[in-house]
Amino acid sequence: MSWSQAVERTVTGLGYELVDIERVVGGLLRVSIDRIPGHAYPTGEHEFVTVEDCEAVTRQLQHVLEVDNVDYARLEVSSPGLDRPLKTLESYARFVGQQVQITLKLPFQGRKKYEGLLANAEEGDGWQIIFHDGKVDQVLDFAFEEVREARLVPVLDFKGRRGKTGQAADAAESDKTTDGGQEQ
Known part of the structure; x- marks a missing residue:
């Protein structure tokens, strides 16, 4: 062994x-x-x-x-960290619905790197990444074997750490506006 x-x-x-x-x-x-x-x-x-x-x-x-x-x-x-690598088919299946970054082995339409939502392919055993190209959402179908590297995209949410001072600031801001959303 x-x-x-x-x-x-x-x-x-x-x-x-x-x-x-x-x-x-x-x-x-x-x-x-x-x-x-x-x-x-x-x-x-x-x-x-x-x-x-x-x-x-x-x-x-x-x-x-x-x-x-x-x-x-x-x-x-x-631990694998917030930008956890996806190295197996099982890890792809586990993180369907999460934001990922993939690097293809060969370029597709001039690019190798894509970032978006990981999904199961609509047909077959492959995968999809749903990404925004600056104008509209796009879908790229790919096979596990076509990927050089795949990682989760870290999602950082600091709202839980704001405490009372952040909540007080939000309340003060909402007091400045009327029902129509116009400042007084």
């Missing part, structure tokens, strides 16, 4: 998804994991990977890699 198979077996055996694995110059072994929706974890019910998840996987991988005599200098286990 190869070192990558040992890592995959260990990560999936602990109930996590192996998102990415790479061996970097200098002996760094980098492993990205994600939680599987609907799976119960001993570290609690969180939507995202926690530090405790990474620690648990790290401890188990250190034992497995030592037993398998895998040569590495450092092990780094982390």
Whole structure:
């Protein structure tokens, strides 16, 4: 069994998804994991990977890699981040309806990069990305094999952090207008 198979077996055996694995110059072994929706974890019910998840996987991988005599200098286990790569058909299916950025292997109509909403193709086993070209919405059908790289587009929502000062500013702004929306 190869070192990558040992890592995959260990990560999936602990109930996590192996998102990415790479061996970097200098002996760094980098492993990205994600939680599987609907799976119960001993570290609690969180939507995202926690530090405790990474620690648990790290401890188990250190034992497995030592037993398998895998040569590495450092092990780094982390979440895939907000711009999570989509590397499997299962991850495409999981994130249908989300904003993604894809880079095609070969250009289509002069471009390789597209950003938009990921959808299942209307016909067949392929995929679609629905994007706005500056004038109208466009749909690009593509096959998994045609993609060099695909990632989620990070969605940051800071409204939850505004607190009372932001709410007070909103209330003051709404007091300035009349029913017709004209400022007094």
